[in-house]
Amino acid sequence: MYKFWQIYKITVILIVLFLCTEFISARQYNIGNSYKIKNIAEAISIANDYDTLYIDQGYYYEFNLIIDKPITLIGKNYPVIDGDNRGQVMTVNSHDVYISGIHFKGSKVSFVDDFSALLIEDSYNCKIIDNNFSKNFFSVYLSRSYDCTVTNNEFKGNALSEPSSGNGIHLWYCKNITITDNVISEQRDGIYLEFVKNSTIRNNKSFNNLRYGLHFMYSDSCLYSRNLFVQNGAGVAVMYTKYVEMIENRFEQNYGAASYGLLLKDITDSKVISNRFYRNSNGIYIEGSNRVIIEKNDFIENGWGMKLRSSSTDNLITHNNFISNSFQVTASGRQNASLFSENYWSDYNGYDLDNDGYGDVPFRPVNLFSLEVEKHPPAIILLHSLFADMLNLVEKMIPTLTPETLIDEKPLMSQLKI
Numbered sequence: 232m233y234k235f236w237q238i239y240k241i242t243v244i245l246i247v248l249f250l251c252t253e254f255i256s257a258r259q260y261n262i263g264n265s266y267k268i269k270n271i272a273e274a275i276s277i278a279n280d281y282d283t284l285y286i287d288q289g290y291y292y293e294f295n296l297i298i299d300k301p302i303t304l305i306g307k308n309y310p311v312i313d314g315d316n317r318g319q320v321m322t323v324n325s326h327d328v329y330i331s332g333i334h335f336k337g338s339k340v341s342f343v344d345d346f347s348a349l350l351i352e353d354s355y356n357c358k359i360i361d362n363n364f365s366k367n368f369f370s371v372y373l374s375r376s377y378d379c380t381v382t383n384n385e386f387k388g389n390a391l392s393e394p395s396s397g398n399g400i401h402l403w404y405c406k407n408i409t410i411t412d413n414v415i416s417e418q419r420d421g422i423y424l425e426f427v428k429n430s431t432i433r434n435n436k437s438f439n440n441l442r443y444g445l446h447f448m449y450s451d452s453c454l455y456s457r458n459l460f461v462q463n464g465a466g467v468a469v470m471y472t473k474y475v476e477m478i479e480n481r482f483e484q485n486y487g488a489a490s491y492g493l494l495l496k497d498i499t500d501s502k503v504i505s506n507r508f509y510r511n512s513n514g515i516y517i518e519g520s521n522r523v524i525i526e527k528n529d530f531i532e533n534g535w536g537m538k539l540r541s542s543s544t545d546n547l548i549t550h551n552n553f554i555s556n557s558f559q560v561t562a563s564g565r566q567n568a569s570l571f572s573e574n575y576w577s578d579y580n581g582y583d584l585d586n587d588g589y590g591d592v593p594f595r596p597v598n599l600f601s602l603e604v605e606k607h608p609p610a611i612i613l614l615h616s617l618f619a620d621m622l623n624l625v626e627k628m629i630p631t632l633t634p635e636t637l638i639d640e641k642p643l644m645s646q647l648k649i
Contacts, residue, residue, distance in 0.1 A: 263287025263310075271296060271304075271312065278302050286310045286333065294337075296321040298328055306332035309363055313337045314348070320367075322350045328357045338367040340395055347372035347397065351379060359384060369397035370418070375404045382411045388418040390441040398423040399440070402430070402450075410435060417441075421463070424450040433457055443468050444485070447475065456480065466492040466511065475501040483509045491516045492533070495523060502526070505649055508533055514556070517543045526550050527649050535561055536596075539637075544568035552646050553577060553596065560596040560637070567637035571596065575643040583644045594642040 262274045262284060271293055274284045283303040287310060294314035298304075298321065314320035314337040321335070328351075335348035347369035351357050357379045364370040364386045371381055381400055390396035399415040400422045402408055408430040415421040421437030424430065425448040432455035437444035444460035447453070447469040456478040460466040466485040469475055475498060482492030491513035493503070503525045508514035514533040515525070518540040525548045530536035536556035537548070546569035553559045554577040573589070581590035 257281045257283070259283045259285065261285050261287065263289055275302070281327070294318050294320050298323045298325055300325050301327035303329040304331070304333065305329075306334070306362075308332075309334045311336060314339065316340065319346050319350060320348045322352060323354055323357055324352055326355045326357070328354065329360070330358070330362060331360045332362065334363040334365070335370070336365045336367060338369065340368045342394060345369050345372060345397065345401075347401070350374065351376050355379065358382075363387075364399070367397070369401050370399050372398075372401045373403070373405050373408060377406045377408070379405070379407075380409045380411075381413065382409065384413045386413065386415040386418060386421075388416070390417050390419050393419055393441060396441060398446075399437070402427045406430065409433075415440065415444075420444075420446045421460075422446070424448065424453070426450065428452055431455070435459075436461075438462050440464065447472050451475070454478070459483070460485065460492070462486075465490045465494065468494040468496070469498050469501070470494070470496045471498070473499045473501065477501070477503045477506060479505045481507045481509070482511055482514070483507070485511045487512055491538075494518075495520045498523065503528060507531070507649075508536070513538050517546065519543060521545050523547075524549075527647065528552070529649055530554065530556055530559075532556065534558070537561075539563075539567070539569060541567065546570070547572070549573050550643075550647060551575070552649065554646070562597050562637050569637075571637065571639040573641045573643055574639055575646050576639070577646075579642050579644075581642065581644075588644055590642040590644055594639045595637065596639065597637050 260274050262268045262271055268274045271291055280300050286306045288308035289310050291312045292315050294317045311334045316337050316339050318339045320338050338348045339346040348364050348367040350372045352374045354376045355378045359381045360383055362384045366389050370386045386399040396419040398420040399418040400410055402424045404426045406428040410432045411434050413435045415437045416439045419441050420443045421440045423446045427450040430453045434457050436459045438461045440463045442464045444463040445467040449471050451472055452474040454476045459481045461483040463485050466482040485492055492508040492511035493515045495517045497519040499521045501523050505527045507529045509531045511533045513535045514530045514537055516538045519542045521544050523546045528551045531554045533556045536553045536559045539562045541563045548571045550573055552575045576594050579594045581592035584591055
């Protein structure tokens, strides 16, 4: 027993000495015109593991910088690393890299390669915090990486067309990524995820992007919450995905002939809870999606509150406010396999004789004129006409074309507080 404790003590001492040696040996380098090291590439080449590079304010025309060791880069007053449209600006191929306070710009536009300002590839535990990105093709691109953080950065692209523009934050084959408190504009997609798992997108503002504020593809078990998606080509698209939670986001003023606040296409077992859809062409468009819970959301002054395709089944739409949408709900065909229950409808004219808070008369949210507009879009000019009112009245009395089973049996009499 005595020998065991002696070996144990010696082992602990050796570990402590090793850690102290590693800590003491970490060095700091200053980079800039006032220092011995003038450029970033030289500093990276001589740095050892866990060294810190302080980059002085100024312009650094450098590209294809490779970080292949765990180091920290900190900018003083946001020095600019300008790739001058020559290629990749910086690539990280190491774990434990921390980058903060730097302005990245000028990654090359290409129709073949996805050049980016900052590529993080085959890495883990990297942190990209408080940086600026402007006039890049792709800005931050994470590939086959995990346990990384992208937070409190500002992205401003110069997207003019989809082929000549990239995404603000692009994830491919990643897991456990945290994206928070970023401001993203004028990219192709603000945030793009493909084959991503167990990641969180929270408190971001994504606006004025050419295509989507946020785009999901084959990305399961992710959460996005408290984000703002405003004035994008379309707000958010979630496609071919399962187990996604969409909570307390705002989808506002996403306009266009084929635009929407939220597109759900071929997703399953997901939740859309406590979101606000305000003045979008379409609040939510649902196609080929099953077992989705849509609950406690506000749909206010959209063109269509919700478009529901008949290929969607077993969805629950409950305790939502549908207020002053041009069309509350529209559906394709007469079949409906989703349940609408206990929603508030601003155009419901029923009564509540037993004072239980629910209308005594069921409500049919799909009117005939909305179906006609689906088939013949120019008919929208008749929206508030006597003809449209008469068409809808006749259909309510004798339903023949609207979905017979798309009905809210217990419409709420008062608006919910969400």
